[in-house]
Amino acid sequence: MEAIVLNKLDPNFKYEIAAQPGGEGFKLCFSCGTCTATCPVAEIDEDYNPRRIIRQALLGMRQQVLSSRSIWLCAQCFACSVRCPQGVNFRDIIGVLRQMAVKEGYAPPETVKDIKQIDTLSQRIRHELIRYYFEEREKFEQLKGMVEEELEITPEEVEK
Numbered sequence: 001m002e003a004i005v006l007n008k009l010d011p012n013f014k015y016e017i018a019a020q021p022g023g024e025g026f027k028l029c030f031s032c033g034t035c036t037a038t039c040p041v042a043e044i045d046e047d048y049n050p051r052r053i054i055r056q057a058l059l060g061m062r063q064q065v066l067s068s069r070s071i072w073l074c075a076q077c078f079a080c081s082v083r084c085p086q087g088v089n090f091r092d093i094i095g096v097l098r099q100m101a102v103k104e105g106y107a108p109p110e111t112v113k114d115i116k117q118i119d120t121l122s123q124r125i126r127h128e129l130i131r132y133y134f135e136e137r138e139k140f141e142q143l144k145g146m147v148e149e150e151l152e153i154t155p156e157e158v159e160k
């Protein structure tokens with residue numbers, strides 16, 4: 001984890017997040033880690049940790065949080081929000097952090113555009129895999145094999 005530089009902490013950061021629509025429950029986090037244990041992205045990327053992002057934001061690590069690639073990794077699936085015992089709604093907090101990152105110049109418009117394209121592409125791949133699975137099993141196996149090969153995904157990872 002990145003070192004905490006005390007004179008760079010922004011005590012207002014948490015209040016700004018909590019004041020945004022979707023950020024209301026932010027300060028209720030008691031760091032239980034359920035969000036991280038539930039998250040499908042954290043399962044495949046050990047550097048991605050929703051609980052840590054919230055801790056950093058609560059501490060006021062504005063620059064570290066808003067400039068981090070982590071806030072763009074969330075797949076917006078809602079699993080963490082459903083399981084959070086404190087009703088923190090991390091999915092929407094990620095949305096707040098992304099808006100702040102854009103507004104404060106940490107994420108240039110090209111990055112936002114590229115990430116939107118990645119989201120569309122991911123949805124399209126998922127849609128085609130499911131469609132082929134039911135309608136054209138041979139094409140499903142082909143596409144699945146191509147994706148697995150290109151991304152070096154092992155059968156064990158898929159079967160988890």
Ligand code: SF4
Pocket residue numbers: 028029030031032033034035036050051054083084085086087088089090
């Ligand atoms: S599940 Fe909720 S309370 Fe627990 S660490 Fe995540 S956001 Fe905080």
Ligand code: SF4
Pocket residue numbers: 035038039040041042050073074075076077078079080081090091
């Ligand atoms: S909404 Fe984002 S952080 Fe929450 S479980 Fe889904 S991918 Fe993980």
